[in-house]
Amino acid sequence: MDNRALIDHAIAARQAAYAPYSRYAVGAAVLTAGGRTFTGCNVENASYPAGICAERTAIFKAVSEGERRIVALALAAAPQEEQPPFGSYPAPCGICLQVLSEFAAPELRVLLAKSREDYQLCTMRDLFPKRFTAADLKKEIR
Numbered sequence: 343m344d345n346r347a348l349i350d351h352a353i354a355a356r357q358a359a360y361a362p363y364s365r366y367a368v369g370a371a372v373l374t375a376g377g378r379t380f381t382g383c384n385v386e387n388a389s390y391p392a393g394i395c396a397e398r399t400a401i402f403k404a405v406s407e408g409e410r411r412i413v414a415l416a417l418a419a420a421p422q423e424e425q426p427p428f429g430s431y432p433a434p435c436g437i438c439l440q441v442l443s444e445f446a447a448p449e450l451r452v453l454l455a456k457s458r459e460d461y462q463l464c465t466m467r468d469l470f471p472k473r474f475t476a477a478d479l480k481k482e483i484r
């Protein structure tokens with residue numbers, strides 16, 4: 343799947359964001375090694391820490407459907423009332439980067455989008471160069 347198509351999925355997923363507290367809507371789309379696309383939005387909660395980011399929603403949907411290798415991530419985020427092109431390039435939070443690192447290689451293609459035409463292309467290594475993995479625990483994942 344090309345970059346623009348994956349970004350389109352992230353922008354569309356953002357429409358479902360449940361963000362009555364922050365009013366900051368986020369959409370994410372992940373492409374798996376199996377060629378499937380999963381999307382997610384942020385889902386907030388009155389008990390703030392119970393909410394979840396768009397990236398983890400998409401990752402957990404993929405893993406729960408049997409996909410354990412993510413090869414690309416697109417992210418689109420802005421205050422709820424904004425439509426593309428957004429004002430800034432979004433970045434995943436540290437918790438989402440840690441979760442991603444469980445299922446993606448350092449070369450993961452990451453698209454930080456203001457719009458389908460205007461995005462930054464980077465890798466997991468750029469965003470999260472020193473990651474904590476199963477290797478640190480001396481564990482072998484089966």
Ligand SMILES: [Zn+2]
Binds near residue numbers: 396397398434437438
């Ligand atoms: Zn996050």
